[in-house]
Amino acid sequence: MTAIIIDGAAAAQALYAGLAARVQALKARGVTPGLATVLVGDDPASRVYVRNKVRACESLGMHSEHRALPATVTTAELLAEIAALNARADIHGMIVQLPLPPQVEPAALLQAIAPDKDVDGFHWRNLGALAAGTPQLLPCTPAGVMHLLDREGVAIEGQRAVVIGRSQQVGKPTALLLISRGATVTVCHSKTTDLAAITHEADILVAAAGRPRLVTAAMVKPGATVIDVGINRVDGKLVGDVDFASVREVAGRITPVPGGVGPMTVAMLIANTVTAAERHAGAAST
Numbered sequence: 522m523t524a525i526i527i528d529g530a531a532a533a534q535a536l537y538a539g540l541a542a543r544v545q546a547l548k549a550r551g552v553t554p555g556l557a558t559v560l561v562g563d564d565p566a567s568r569v570y571v572r573n574k575v576r577a578c579e580s581l582g583m584h585s586e587h588r589a590l591p592a593t594v595t596t597a598e599l600l601a602e603i604a605a606l607n608a609r610a611d612i613h614g615m616i617v618q619l620p621l622p623p624q625v626e627p628a629a630l631l632q633a634i635a636p637d638k639d640v641d642g643f644h645w646r647n648l649g650a651l652a653a654g655t656p657q658l659l660p661c662t663p664a665g666v667m668h669l670l671d672r673e674g675v676a677i678e679g680q681r682a683v684v685i686g687r688s689q690q691v692g693k694p695t696a697l698l699l700i701s702r703g704a705t706v707t708v709c710h711s712k713t714t715d716l717a718a719i720t721h722e723a724d725i726l727v728a729a730a731g732r733p734r735l736v737t738a739a740m741v742k743p744g745a746t747v748i749d750v751g752i753n754r755v756d757g758k759l760v761g762d763v764d765f766a767s768v769r770e771v772a773g774r775i776t777p778v779p780g781g782v783g784p785m786t787v788a789m790l791i792a793n794t795v796t797a798a799e800r801h802a803g804a805a806s807t
């Protein structure tokens with residue numbers, strides 16, 4: 522079997538088409554959705570991620586504002602920046618690009634962002650709402666994973682799903698979303714023993730470990746849907762957590778890296794920003 526390749530770039534473009542109409546509707550009411558991006562230091566990968574987010578905003582006619590701060594910035598200085606953006610009526614969403622330098626405590630920053638502007642979905646209120654089954658703003662990568670599964674028509678209810686990775690940003694929220702849709706979910710991590718035996722049971726396998734080519738063909742159930750969240754740089758090339766060349770011969774569907782989950786993460790961030798602006802506009806007109 523050779524797997525169907527899930528085209529994340531095409532899925533993102535389709536999403537942008539729907540978002541463009543929502544942006545125009547907001548603008549007709551005098552509201553331009555605004556996203557602020559905060560980047561600390563000069564990590565090249567982070568710079569690329571932020572640039573992609575800014576470009577996506579601009580292509581839809583949204584407002585974007587970028588803050589580039591030196592790697593020596595203090596937590597207090599960042600908190601002041603976030604407080605100023607929280608107070609702005611024309612900024613509906615903000616993100617602080619991770620990772621942050623060691624002197625900055627990420628949790629303090631992420632919890633300082635007003636939950637209704639937390640378009641990364643990392644604030645405990647948003648993560649808690651997701652855990653409680655009443656999602657508000659969803660974390661972008663997990664939301665993108667679910668969007669790809671739905672767009673492909675992959676059955677979720679009653680299926681066995683395995684998520685490799687238990688991070689707050691990716692693994693855990695993805696598992697919660699799959700649970701909420703009726704999958705039977707196993708979450709694996711670095712302490713998991715016999716990973717291959719568990720992944721081999723998965724109808725849906727989500728790899729989010731940050732370990733290049735961790736998932737090999739022998740670990741995949743024939744016909745499974747394999748979603749590769751990983752982004753790793755090996756010899757100057759981007760590779761996922763899945764050994765794409767061998768796994769595509771076993772899986773039913775598979776996402777490539779790049780061009781799979783990555784574009785969806787950006788599209789979901791923009792979708793969250795538009796949603797936040799719509800809620801703000803709704804609240805302002807009531």
Ligand code: NAP
Binds near residue numbers: 712735751784
């Ligand atoms: P993270 O915070 O480092 O978490 C990695 C998780 O994988 C941890 O739970 C870790 O287990 C687990 N893990 C590590 N090695 C493992 C192994 N050999 N077997 C099983 N589990 C293992 O990373 P993250 O932020 O979740 O990101 C994961 C990957 O996705 C990274 O490559 C990142 O660059 C990528 N990413 C991509 C996008 C996108 O848009 N495509 C967005 C976000 C992240 P422990 O908890 O036990 O340490």
